[in-house]
Amino acid sequence: MMQRSRLAYFLLTLALLVAFAPMARAQFKSEAFSNGFGGDDVAPADSAEAMFSLREYFAGLRHKQELKIGTLAGGSAVFIGGQQIYHKQYWKLPVIYGGLGATLGGGFYYRNQYKTSLKAYEEAFASNPETTLTIDEKAHRLSNYLFAGSALIYWGTMMDGVITFPTDNPHHAGKATMYSVLFPGLGQAYNGEYWKIPIYWGVLIGAVHYLDVNHTNYKRFKRIHNEATDPESGYSASISASTALYYRDVYRRYRDYSILAVAAAYLLQVVDANVFSYMQDFEVSDDISMQIRPTVLAPDTQYAFSGGGSTAFGVSFGLRF
Numbered sequence: 001m002m003q004r005s006r007l008a009y010f011l012l013t014l015a016l017l018v019a020f021a022p023m024a025r026a027q028f029k030s031e032a033f034s035n036g037f038g039g040d041d042v043a044p045a046d047s048a049e050a051m052f053s054l055r056e057y058f059a060g061l062r063h064k065q066e067l068k069i070g071t072l073a074g075g076s077a078v079f080i081g082g083q084q085i086y087h088k089q090y091w092k093l094p095v096i097y098g099g100l101g102a103t104l105g106g107g108f109y110y111r112n113q114y115k116t117s118l119k120a121y122e123e124a125f126a127s128n129p130e131t132t133l134t135i136d137e138k139a140h141r142l143s144n145y146l147f148a149g150s151a152l153i154y155w156g157t158m159m160d161g162v163i164t165f166p167t168d169n170p171h172h173a174g175k176a177t178m179y180s181v182l183f184p185g186l187g188q189a190y191n192g193e194y195w196k197i198p199i200y201w202g203v204l205i206g207a208v209h210y211l212d213v214n215h216t217n218y219k220r221f222k223r224i225h226n227e228a229t230d231p232e233s234g235y236s237a238s239i240s241a242s243t244a245l246y247y248r249d250v251y252r253r254y255r256d257y258s259i260l261a262v263a264a265a266y267l268l269q270v271v272d273a274n275v276f277s278y279m280q281d282f283e284v285s286d287d288i289s290m291q292i293r294p295t296v297l298a299p300d301t302q303y304a305f306s307g308g309g310s311t312a313f314g315v316s317f318g319l320r321f
Contacts, residue, residue: 061085069165069174076161080154083161092160099153107146113139158182171280180273184266187273191280200269207265211258218251 057075060067061082076082080100084092117136124131162178171191180187184204185197221244227233228241 057082063088069162069167069172069178072165073158073161073178076158080157083157083164087161087164089164096153096157100150103146103150103153107143107150109143110139110146111143114143155182171277173274173277176273176277177270180270184269187277188269191273191276193276196269196272200265200272203265204262207258207261211255211262214251214255214258218248218255221245221248221251224248 057071059065072083072086081093081096114136121133121135124133159182162175167175176187176190179190185200188196224239225241225244225248227235228244
């Protein structure tokens with residue numbers, strides 16, 4: 001039961017990553033950092049169509065236009081292998097689809113064997129509690145391993161696409177963001193801020209630990225409450241139904257808080273990687289000096305030819321940082 005619960009949390013996390021990929025598209029728009037004071041530099045209003053377009057994505061796969069990493073990753077999260085097609089690495093497609101097909105097919109096969117043995121055992125136990133039939137736990141474990149393998153192949157496919165995405169900027173914001181989406185702390189490593197990795201991992205591990213503890217206690221008191229309120233269960237423990245109900249609700253609330261803490265820590269390190277990737281090119285120097293030099297202020301040409309202009313002299317000041 002615990003393995004099933006952890007597998008459910010893993011699949012939920014994977015689904016959140018997939019859902020986040022298209023939304024992260026807005027972080028990669030160069031127009032988001034335009035000055036916005038008018039003219040050609042005005043950033044267009046964001047919309048769902050501007051943030052992600054299937055037409056643009058498939059045009060990129062046909063090599064009709066270049067794609068930004070957000071568009072490519074968002075589309076390839078659903079259309080698996082799109083990144084490899086865009087990078088013209090067609091030889092990887094049989095490996096990806098063959099691996100996914102083998103692991104998913106084997107996972108469903110062994111999961112079906114486990115469910116069949118479980119159903120047969122429950123029917124036999126109902127008629128004879130001393131039945132010799134057993135549940136095929138080996139098939140259960142194999143199915144879990146195979147499903148985990150398919151998730152790992154999917155993750156590796158997304159990571160491969162991000163790694164091979166061509167960029168001229170060694171601190172590309174899109175890459176930093178996608179690295180953090182796929183593996184917490186990797187975006188900070190990409191930005192060269194290794195000291196942040198233990199902080200984020202410490203927060204994430206602590207939040208996941210409390211999530212596990214609170215969820216375990218929630219299930220425990222939920223089971224006790226169900227047994228205490230069932231007249232046919234023969235419950236005789238010292239914990240009353242009202243006490244079990246109280247602690248069940250407390251630990252459920254703490255579990256929900258822990259989920260929010262995990263999500264907040266995860267999203268924070270993604271935002272951190274994105275924001276600080278833009279700040280890598282900022283030049284910060286302790287050399288602050290003042291320069292004073294004479295300069296010539298040229299007259300406006302329109303008045304110069306009409307005789308209305310004159311040449312002026314002045315002094316310019318400048319601070320160098």
